Amino acid sequence: MTTAPIRLEVDGREPRLEDLYHPLLTGYGHFTAMQLRAGRVRGLSLHLSRLAAATRELWSVDLDTDQVRAYAAHAVRDIADAAVRIMIYHPAELRVLVLVRPPASPPAAPLALRSARYERPAAHIKHLGGFGQGYHAAQAVAAGFDDALLVDHTGAVEEAAIHNVGFYDxxxxxxxxxxxxxxxxxxxxxxxxxxxxxxxxxxxxxxSDLPSFRAAFVTNSIGITAVRRIDDVEYPIDPALMSALTQAESTIPWDAL
Known part of the structure; x- marks a missing residue:
């Protein structure tokens, strides 16, 4: 097996042009994203459960997760390492798109985050059409930061644009x-x-609580990354914390796709 080329399949086959009309014209759908290493992913059952729950909530239909897994396995049939995204649409009936790209690695350096007031609709769903969070992330980068930290109208921290965030006291x-x-x-x-x-x-x-913490970090399927700054709050990198986080992450099993 080789490192991933870019590949897109719809329901386990090469897409026809008409298969792509709906994804191109609407952002109404949901997805999950994972990193494949040596043909395995972490948390496969959680990824499939996420897809099934969102499908039920959005369209009141059941998703055949065994079939979804088979579609994903087919898309990476000759690939060892990749970034894999599974997207679910429902133009008239359910469609499963699997996008395979080269594998991703965590950022090489700790991140600087800029807070932005933005509340994702249906935040519990990993839905498509994330213009708002993408916009705020781009604005943060333009201002010299690495990503946005999303905050609701009351000042409560939610998440980063594409990460969960943890704080350490x-x-x-x-x-x-x-x-x-x-x-x-x-x-x-x-x-x-x-x-x-x-x-x-x-x-x-x-x-307002951020200065009371000693360190911060973000997580997503790519890995764990330290946060060095949020707005004007500086966080020194805590080697012991990052070592413990990495140790805990190393115990997460890999599931055959």
Whole structure:
């Protein structure tokens, strides 16, 4: 097997032009994204459950997750390492698009985040058409930051544009509870932190609370990255914390796709 080319399949086959009309014309759908390594992914059952739950909520129909898994496996049949995105649309009946791209790696350096007031609609769904979060991320980059930190109208921290965010006070990691997408990486990491010596909890976190934390980090399917700054709040990199997070992440099993 080789490193991924760019490949798109619809329902397990090369797409016809008419298969792409709906995805090109509408952002109404949902997806999940994962990293494939040596033919395996982390949290496969959580990815499939996410797709099934969103399909039921959006269109009141059941998703055949065994078939979805088969479509994904077919798309990476000759590929060892890749970034894989599974997208679900419903123009008249369910359509499963699998996009395969070269694998991604975490950023090489800690991130600087700029806060932005934005509340994703149906934040618990990993839905398509993320113009708002993309806009705020681009504005943050234009201002010299690396990404946006989304904050609701009350000042409560939600998530970064494409990451979940965790805050560390020297003892405990706190995950914000304002409406957000519960990322698969966060779902897999959080329950493993106590075994690495770090209690983990969920709680409301406000922008005004940020100076009270000693460190921050973000997670997504690509990995864990330290945060060095949010707005004008600087966070020194905590090697012990990052080592513990990496240790906990290393215990997450890989599932054959």
């Amino acid at each position: 020297g003892t405990t990691v706190t995950w914000p509870t304002a409406p957000h997408l519960a990322g698969i990486a966060m779902q897999l990491l959080a329950p493993r932190l106590p075994e690495a010596g770090i209690p983990s909890r969920t709680a409301r976190v406000e922008l």
